[in-house]
Amino acid sequence: MRDNRYQPLTSSLSLYLLYTKKMGGPVIHIFILFCAVGFTFCSNPQLFAENELIANYSHRNLPSVPKSLPSLTAVLDLSYNEISVLLNSDFNSLSKLKVLNVSNNKISWLDTGVLKFNKDLEYLDLSNNSLWNISGTFTEGLRHLDLSFNSFKTLSVCKEFGNMLQLEFLGLSAEKIQKLDFKEVATLQLHTVILTITDRLDYEQGSLQMLKTEKLHIVFPMKEVDPQFVMYDAFKTSEILELTNIFYSWSYEDFWSSFSYVVNHNSSVHSLTLNNVGLPWTTLVVVVQAVWHSSIEYFTMSEVNLLPWITRVPFDYSNTLMKAFTIEHVHVKVFEFDQNVVYFLFSEMMIPSMTIKDANMVHMLCPTKPSLFTYLDFSNNELTDDIFEGCGTLVLLETLILQQNKLYKLSKASAMTAQMKSLRNLDISQNTLQYEDGEDCYWSESIITLNLSSADVDESVFKCIPVNVKTLDLHNNQISTVPVRIAKLKALEELNLASNRLIDLPDCSLFPSLAILYVDLNSIQTPSSDFLQNCKNVSAINAGNNPFQCDCNLRDFIYREKQSAEDIAGWPDSYRCEYPDDVKGTLLKDFHLAEISCNTVILLVVVFIVILVVVISVLSLCKVLDLPWYLKMMWQWTKTKHRINTVHRNPPEIHKNLVYHAFISYSQQDSIWVKSYLIPNLEKGDGSVQICQHERNFVPGRSIIENIINCIEKSYKSIFVLSPNFIQSEWCHYELYFAHHRLFTESSDNLILVLLEPIPQYLIPSKYYKLKALMAQRTYLEWPKEKRKHGLFWANLRAAINVSLSTPEETCSLNC
Incomplete structure (x- = not known):
């Protein structure tokens, strides 16, 4: 019997392919998400065959690699266990092995000979162990090798990587970093390098510049460390730079004051990400200002801890190449400060895109002059209905996301957009919105996409919808019907009404251009025939997971679904009979009712024909068998017997003669x-x-x-x-x-x-x-x-x- 830890790869593996091009040559960056295993990695799209298996032994407290693994195992996850030693016998039978994850164990030493029989191995994750030494040579076919978060003293192991010409991802860690260690790796065209360093870092300036990689991710220690030379080289190494654990220290105050020099001096970075940042407001502004005047176009700050004292700091908004600024997951450790100091800094940025997410922001100032913002994302904050009230300077804004805030009145949300003449996409989902009859709605006529999902609205929302909207998302609300007496949304092409309380499909006469409809997870039992007649333009529909009443009224709907199954999301598994009980759980595609049982005209015709045939047959039989004669004679005999019995019961006086x-x-x-x-x-x-x-x-x-x-x-x-x-x-x-x-x-x-x-x-x-x-x-x-x-x-x-x-x-x- 097959162990339930093993599954066909085709059922648990989803491939997401992202093709990028660099230096005129194609670089394939392929993310493979393992639902059963629970980790991501880069690999080849032709990685797996249908008969190969995924083995998930993660989080089992295993002291060693399990024995007798199936020989067809292609993916083996041994992460988060207690394994300290890898033996030759552990993997020598796994000739099909392509992915091996042994991260977060207790391995301190590795002989690569344990993998000599795994010639197809492409992904190897040994991160978060206690490795201090590796002997031998890795297989040349590796594309992903992660040795980060280990205990290497030096990077001498890199000397063995020169022949790994297919390597795309490389994770490293060491206390001492020098140019010589990267000499062999310098010949490789890497896509991503992640480097974890310790607080005892011994760094030779210029070492990182030996690398040729598109993306460099440096993880600094949580303790104080001099970042100057590492950062200086990092900004010259790759186009995409990610720095984790950026903390302010009085010992290196001069570094932060000269950060502008570090960022701007011959920098090649165009995308910068800072993770887990702990800086005072003034230093954070210095960092933003330095990036503002650099070659960086995309700047992201995540997990930001604002240290005490927030005061106004001058900011020069001129001369920038920045296209997008993102700050998310902000934790403010200051209780009393002038919030306008913060809001003003961001509102006056003349850039196309800005995102401030999960920052406990309660307000945002309207720009004092016509802004260049085309994209604003303020989701997961504390913004109220007063946001951008009467704001007329966001004239170029095309996308506004106010998801998961504290907006309350739908009419005020519409008034907010009235002067945004270029607004096309609005997301105000996950707010508790209300609309009362009689309230006026003044939406911008340019809005074509509106997301009102999870907003606790009911069917009254249809009285307050932008007239030119093309995509309307109303899923997960309290809508039980689509009112007939509403203004037609003539431009609406996509409507999402999933996870509501609908008992029937909407009337498409209200939406003459509707092409895509989502009505799954509702209470629809029998879709009305009007839908099939009025919604002929609907080319794609998702109506799964509804309690369907499987009877004659459902036949036309099932026929349509079968005819266009390629455009039906979730077909056929999400379409099952709920009623009556004798067919409960039956797939709609397997439910059949004869035409005669549902068509009254045909039924009457058939009954008439059957009766006619029976009559003709009886008449023919009577003619052949002369049945009328027999009936006549039996009738005579019956009458005679009845008369005789009557005579016997009441005998008359018979004449003597x-x-x-x-x-x-x-x-x-x-x-x-x-x-x-x-x-x-x-x-x-x-x-x-x-x-x-x-x-x-x-x-x-x-x-x-x-x-x-x-x-x-x-x-x-x-x-x-x-x-x-x-x-x-x-x-x-x-x-x-x-x-x-x-x-x-x-x-x-x-x-x-x-x-x-x-x-x-x-x-x-x-x-x-x-x-x-x-x-x-x-x-x-x-x-x-x-x-x-x-x-x-x-x-x-x-x-x-x-x-x-x-x-x-x-x-x-x-x-x-």
Whole structure:
């Protein structure tokens, strides 16, 4: 099983490439940020393959390098442990190793032979150990080597660096620095050199000038040390200079008074940074004044501690090359002083850019004359709404950052910008801002970017927005909706409404030019369809991490997201169903609903088609199987059984003269069917059914009419076998007449019509109007041609004549 300390590099490594050019040749400065390891370094963009690993053993209190490291390890972080010795066996199996960080341990001596098998090693950090000696030669492929913050007495180790032609970053430390030590390094074209020196420094003047580097960073000790010759050489060594731990000392007061000479005498520096500065106000002004008249264009002071006594000091603002001045993280150790002394110094600087951050500044004076400021950053201070009130001298200002101050009224913030005719970018985020209906807003019409994030504003803020703004950042506020009744922001192209309380996407008709929209981390469940119709110009959107309601209303939104996934930030991992519970956690890209379940028209069409198919199928089946006939026969049988049951429950008084179950009337031409099928299937030969047939039951000697009447009256039912032959028989007509007469005189249901063959209506003579009426009013049984239907036919017919009768006393024998 793979240890969870190892991760594929592609998942935890972010590359940031910065290409710079120096002396006509490209220099690659590549910063690689390790999320899992937690340190930065310079390296090659082609450094890692997908199957190589990062091993993070930082902050584990390890006394030695772990054993059995995976052979594919490319990055190994062993920083902040208790390792004192590196052995040959520690790294000989790591042939893929490219980055090794062993900083902040207890290593005092190193034999570079422990790395002889690591030919691909490019980054090695041994800083903050106790190294006093190194033996052997480092691999020639190193690009980053950091030996700073160690205990070297001299820099003799530098003699071994002459063949490291790919080296870009070099960190050194020593008590004694001399030119000879840098002789071999002087041939290298370095990008960055960091040098840490001790309070026992023995420095040979001119040593640093042997180096060829773009950036030089010198870390002075926290104790007093004479910085004169080191600084003098530092200003001649590189274009970018960073000095850390700059403290005022009475012992070297003359140095600070002559600092202008140090900075200006043949200086090659154009960017200067001073870190961890502790100076009195007057000395700080001397330093700023010296830099002001030097070749330095970019000056930064960080972690500044102002020592007591702040008084006004003359300052010459003329003749400067400075483009940007930055002072940040200021700690004032003076409780009572004239703050205007400080503000005036900075407000009158005629330079393009100034930054004063985290300085507890409560106010800033408006320049007394038209200023050259184009960029001002006063973030993380104590500035109030009175800042630059009525100021009309910032006519060239393009960017103003007042982030994280104590601004309160949005209307006053807008009035502050009214006279800034060139202002394009305004950041007043992380203030507690309010806007009340009726307040007037007078924004500069030149503002195109406004940052109001984390300002605790609600939807009323839309009533106080610059009309020409193109980029509007309102993330992390209390906005629940975008009001419809606001002035259209016709120029707005990018809108950030992330981390608010939105329950729906905004109406893009208010922002006709909107192209980029951020609405992630809100409360949007079902984006409205209006958004998809009105926001066709939106080419990029981030709507992730919302509690989506996955139903039909979301289908169009999901379809759009899938179609333009390359323009969707966070897709698909940040887009998941929250409701209903059965699909909670499902990625939107994996959520599917059939078109039929969401489109009512299609659903109705499909239902209609299904019903139509079923009806047609049933009708076809009925036609094939003759189902109507069966249903008709079953209905007849059911009615007959019901009648019989009723009779059995309430038996009527049957006429004593009824001796036959049925009298059969038929044409002589149909006698074969009657004798061969009808009579045998009704009588069954068991005597239970008595059929009156004229050939055997008419009484001789009586007239035919008399026999017909007599047999009909003595029979429970009269069965008429209808066919085209029937209507041609005169006697059959008489029999039908007498039976029909009995039907009305006795109100008895005694007629059964059996249709042996179909009889077209036009064949029935008019004199047979009774037959027409009976066939139109009464249900008749049809003789089925299919043999499989015969059983049901006989069952129905037998049920119709089923009744208990007495034995007949006489019989009929006359022909019909």
